[in-house]
Amino acid sequence: MAQKALGAEVAVRSAPYFPRQKKRISSRSIGIIVFLSICALFFCIPLYVVVITSFKTMEQIRQGAMFSLPSVWTLEAWDHAWNSACSGINCNGLKVGFWNSVQILFPSLILSIAISMITGYALALWNVRWAGGFLFLLFICAFVPFQIIMFPLISMTAAIKVYGNIWGVAIVHAVLAMPVLTLIFRNYYKDIPQEIMNAAVMDSGSFWKIFTEIILPMSGNILIVVLIMQITSIWNDYLIGVTFGGMGSQPMTVNLANLITISTGTTRYNDNMAAALQTAIPPLVIYFFVGKLFVQGITAGAIKG
C-alpha cells in the first residue's frame, strides 16, 4: 500500500518534466562547419588583403609582409586611384570611368527593364499569336553566348550610329538582357489570376491603361529582383563596355583594367587595390539597401497568396 502511494507520488511529481537529451554537435555537422569555414576564408582572405593593402603606403608594401596591418593608415591610394591614376595616356583617375558607368547604367536599366516588362506582360496576359514559338525563341536566345554575336552587333550598332558612345553600350545591354528578363517577367505575370485580367479587360480593355494602372503597381517585388540583377550585371560588365564603348565612354571596369595593366614603372599595389574596391562598392551599396527586399521578391511568387 505504502509502496503504491509512493509510486503514485513519484509519478505525479515527475509528470510535468520531460527531460530532453542535451544536443551534441554530431561529426556530420562538424564536417559541414569546417567546410563552410574554409569556403568563407576562401573569400575573406583575399578581401582582407585587398582592403588593408589599399590603406598602406608603397614603402610598407615593398617590405613584403602581405598580411600585416598598415603601419600608417592612409587614404592616399584611394585619392590617387580616384583622381589621378593613369589609364593609357589619360591621368584623370577612375572617376572618369565611374561617371561613364553611371551614364551607361541608367539608360541600360530603363531600356532593358521597360522593353522586357512590356513584352513579358503581353506574352503572359494577352492573346499573342505565336506566343509559344516566340517564348521558345527567347528561351534559345537566353543561351546564345555574347561572343558569338559580337561582330554582327558591332556592325548593327555602327549602322544606327551609336557605336562607340554610351547609347551603343546601353542598347547592347538592353538587347542582351531581354531574353532572360522577358522570361522572368512573363513567368511572374503568369501568376496573376486570370479573373483580374478578365475584369480589367471588361472594365477598360486598354493595353496600356491596364498595364500602368493594374499590372505595374503589382510588379514591385519582381522589379526589385530584376533591378538588382541588372545593376550588378551592367556595372560589372567588361566585355560590352570595352567593345562598344569606344574611346570616350568606357565604363569603370575597363578603366580599372587599363589602370592595373600598366606596363611601365613599378606596380602600385595600393592604388590598384583601392581602384578595385571603388569599382566593387556601388553594387555592394545597392545590395545593402535593397537586399532585404530582394529576398522578399525572390520568394514572392513561390506560394500562392
Next chain:
Amino acid sequence: MPQVSFEHITKTYGQVPVLKDLNLAINDGDFLVLLGPSGCGKTTLLNLLAGLLDVTDGRIMIGDRDVTDVDPKDRGLAMVFQSYALYPTKTVYGNLKFGLSASKLPKDEVERRIAWAAKLLQIEPLLDRKPAHLSGGQRQRVAIGRALVKNVGVFLFDEPLSNLDAKLRTEMRLEIKKLHDTLHHTIVYVTHDQIEAMTMATKIAVMNGGVIQQFGTPDEIYEQPANLFVAGFIGSPAMNLRRVTLSVANGKTEAVFASGVRFELSDYRFMTPPQDGTTVTLGLRPEHFLVGAGTAADSAATFEVPVQYAERTGPDASAYFVLENDLLALRVEPAVAAGLKPGQLVPVHYLKGKAHLFDAQTGQRM
C-alpha cells in the same frame, strides 16, 4: 424583344466541342441562371457572352446589336467574378472608378455613380481600404459595386457566392435578389448550386455536356423535368428513379415494380399514349411520400419497406428505406424520423398525380 440571345452558338477548344448549336434567348429584366455540373459549358457560355472567349460559330445579340465580334468593354455588360477579381493595389474607391475607365464620363458623374453604388451596397465606410483589408462578404459587395457603377443593362455573375461561407451566402443571395427586384437589370448568373438557382432565378437553363437540357421557370424545372438528367440533378435528396414496366389494361394504367408492387398512373398526363409492357423510368420525389398507415386512399401505391437509416438536416429529416436492393429517399417530419428504427418494416405511400415518367431509352419525359 429578347435582351440577350445566343443563336446557333458553337464553341470548340481545338478539336473538343464544348458547346454545339446552342440557342437561348433571355428577355429584358430576366434573371437567368445557367445551372449545371462542373464542365457542362455554363461558364464557357458566360465568357462567350462577356467576350472573354471567341465563338467558333454562331451569333450573340444584345438588344438588337450583334456583339459577336465586339470588344468586351463595348458590349454594355458588367461582370462579377467568382474570386471577386478586385485590383489588389487599388482602394475600393479606385476599384469602382476603374470600372468606369472605359466609359469616359465627366468627373462629377463618376463621383455620383460611385457614391450611389457605395450607398446602395453599404460600402461607404470602406471606400479608402485596400481589398486585402476586407472580409469575403465585403469584397463581394465591392465586386458587385464595380459592376453596378457601369449602369449597363446586362449583368453577368460567374459563381459569385461559391467562395463565401454558408451564412454569408444566404445573405448575399437575398441581397442580389433584392438588387434585381429594385433595379430590374437583365442578369445572367452561372452556378452549380441548385438552391441559388431555385431561389433567385426567373428562368433557369439546366445544362449538361454543352447542351441545354431544359429552359424554363424554376417551377417548371422542378415540377416538370424534361428528362432524366434534369430530374436527377434538381432536388435534394435527389428524385428516386426506378425501372418499372408499364401495364395498360381495363382502362387502367399502372407501373409494375419488379417486386410486384403496382403503381397507379391513371391520372398521369402522357404526352404519347402508353404502350403496354414497355420499360420506363419512374421518378418519385422524396417529399411526396407519406409514412405510416391510414392514408392509403389518395396514394398511387403503397410500399412495405424496411428502414435503413434516418438523418435530420435541421428543419427537415430524410429517411432511407430499402426498395428492391436500392435506397429509397424520403423527406419526413423530424418527429416521424425519430421514431424510425433501422430494419423496421413501415408502410410508405406515394401521393397520386406526383409521379414522373421517363422513356427508358431516350431519357425524355413521357
